[in-house]
Amino acid sequence: MYHRYLFPLISFFWGLAGTYVSIALAKKFRLVDVPGGRKKHSGIMPRGAGIVLWSGYLLWALFVGNMGVEVPFIATGASLIFIVGYMDDMHPLPPLLRLCFQLCAAVCVSYTLPLPLWQRLLFVFWITGMTNAYNLVDGMDGLCLILSLITVLAAFSVGGSYVWLMLATLIFGVLVWNFPFPKTFLGDGGSTLLGFVCASHLAWNFFPDFFGRSLVNSCVCLFLIGGDPVIDTLSVMTRRIISKKSPFLPDRKHAHHKLQDAGLSKFCTLFVLAAIHFAILCAGFSLLGIRLFPRVY
Numbered sequence: 001m002y003h004r005y006l007f008p009l010i011s012f013f014w015g016l017a018g019t020y021v022s023i024a025l026a027k028k029f030r031l032v033d034v035p036g037g038r039k040k041h042s043g044i045m046p047r048g049a050g051i052v053l054w055s056g057y058l059l060w061a062l063f064v065g066n067m068g069v070e071v072p073f074i075a076t077g078a079s080l081i082f083i084v085g086y087m088d089d090m091h092p093l094p095p096l097l098r099l100c101f102q103l104c105a106a107v108c109v110s111y112t113l114p115l116p117l118w119q120r121l122l123f124v125f126w127i128t129g130m131t132n133a134y135n136l137v138d139g140m141d142g143l144c145l146i147l148s149l150i151t152v153l154a155a156f157s158v159g160g161s162y163v164w165l166m167l168a169t170l171i172f173g174v175l176v177w178n179f180p181f182p183k184t185f186l187g188d189g190g191s192t193l194l195g196f197v198c199a200s201h202l203a204w205n206f207f208p209d210f211f212g213r214s215l216v217n218s219c220v221c222l223f224l225i226g227g228d229p230v231i232d233t234l235s236v237m238t239r240r241i242i243s244k245k246s247p248f249l250p251d252r253k254h255a256h257h258k259l260q261d262a263g264l265s266k267f268c269t270l271f272v273l274a275a276i277h278f279a280i281l282c283a284g285f286s287l288l289g290i291r292l293f294p295r296v297y
Contacts, residue, residue, distance in 0.1 A: 007064050008169040011056055015173020018052035023177070023184045025051075031089060033185050045182065047089060049174050050190020054082040056170045057197060065163065070204040073112060074197065077105035081131060081196045085189035102128045102192070109200045113207050119218060123207075126222045127199040133229035134195025135188055136236070140256045142179025144186060145171055146270055147228060147277050148194045151202075154281045158290045161205055167197065180266070195229070209288040217287075224284030228255070228277035 026032060026046030033045045057078060065071035084101045087093060106127040110120045138144035149171050156164035171194075177183045186194075202225060210218055223230060232255045237247040252261070259269040282292055 007060060008165045011060065011166050012169040012173040014056045014059070015052055015170045016176060018055065019049050019174050019177040019184060022046075022048050022052050026184065031187070033187075045185050047185035047187035048086070048189070049177065049184045050082060050085065050089075050186050050188075050193055052174055053170060053186075053190050053193055054078065057167070057193075060163070060166050064166070070109070070112070070200075071163075073109050074200045074204070077108040077200065078193055078197050080105045080108075082189045082193045085135075085187065085192040089187040089189055099128070099132075102131050102196075105196060106131070106200075109203065113203065115207055115210060118215065119210055122215070122218060122222070123203050126226070127196065127203060129230060129233070130199035130226055131192050131195040133226060133233040134198070135191040136233050137229045137254060137256065138186055138191035139254055140260070140269065141182045141266060142175060142270060143256055143273065144191045144194060145175045145178055146274055148198060149175070150274055150278050151198050151227065151281065154278065154285070154292060155198075155202060155205060157292055158285060161201065163201055167201075179270075199226075206288060206290070209290065221284055221287050224280055224287060227280045227284070228273055231280065 023046045026048040031046065031048045033047045058075060061071050061075040065075070080101055084093065084098055088098060103124065106124045109127060110123040113120050113123060115123070134144055134148065137147065149168060152164045152167045152171065156168065174186075174190075178186070206225075210221070213221070236251075236253050239253060240247050240249060240251075256269055256273060259272060260266070264272070285292055
């Protein structure tokens with residue numbers, strides 16, 4: 001049992017030290033983000049910190065995770081998500097090709113859920129949506145990591161599985177290098193991985209709370225549990241479709257762009273979006289009948 005409490009500490013130092021190594025590797029192999037266009041950062045920035053998140057999660061899955069139930073499926077899907085995202089960081093892949101791989105990874109996680117077929121299909125689309133939503137909000141230093149950290153801590157607080165504590169420390173170890181003075185970016189491999197892992201473990205932790213729920217009720221619950229990334233992504237894509245543009249076309253219409261363009265500082269923007277995300281998560285868990293920070297008697 002002691003390794004369960006030791007591994008979060010190991011995960012933190014893995015994130016802290018591993019990110020330092022990933023920065024050196026990104027510079028060596030020219031896996032960098034160049035400023036220009038929508039990208040407002042100054043100077044060439046290494047990207048590829050996602051490999052630290054992926055390797056840290058796999059180590060947990062191999063040595064600590066419950067290998068008899070969902071972890072093998074989530075770890076397999078997470079590896080597919082990261083590899084495709086990492087390849088996209090090195091050389092852009094067609095959006096539809098990425099989507100096909102993301103759907104395959106989501107099916108890998110969802111098909112063993114002990115739920116009716118229609119709810120399993122709903123989770124496939126939700127996990128895929130979360131994978132992309134976390135990627136699309138990764139447009140500002142620290143944002144994706146902080147929203148992910150809020151998600152995992154909220155899930156842990158309501159009695160979720162032990163994996164959430166490990167993820168929190170791993171994310172925090174990487175966050176030190178990404179905010180407030182960024183030395184590296186997550187890249188698509190890292191941001192899509194965070195969305196996929198968070199969604200997959202949320203699905204497996206809380207699927208019993210979906211028993212007997214209607215399609216509309218299930219959709220609303222998942223929509224709220226998706227938090228700020230899902231709401232922001234859906235609003236941006238809807239706006240693009242109404243404007244007769246591709247929903248995959250990048251722009252500066254996300255909430256973090258608008259808040260910064262309105263004059264808010266980086267810290268204020270992060271605080272506002274983090275507070276909104278937490279409030280939406282609370283609403284989602286409440287609708288499922290789950291209380292955040294339950295009383296201890």
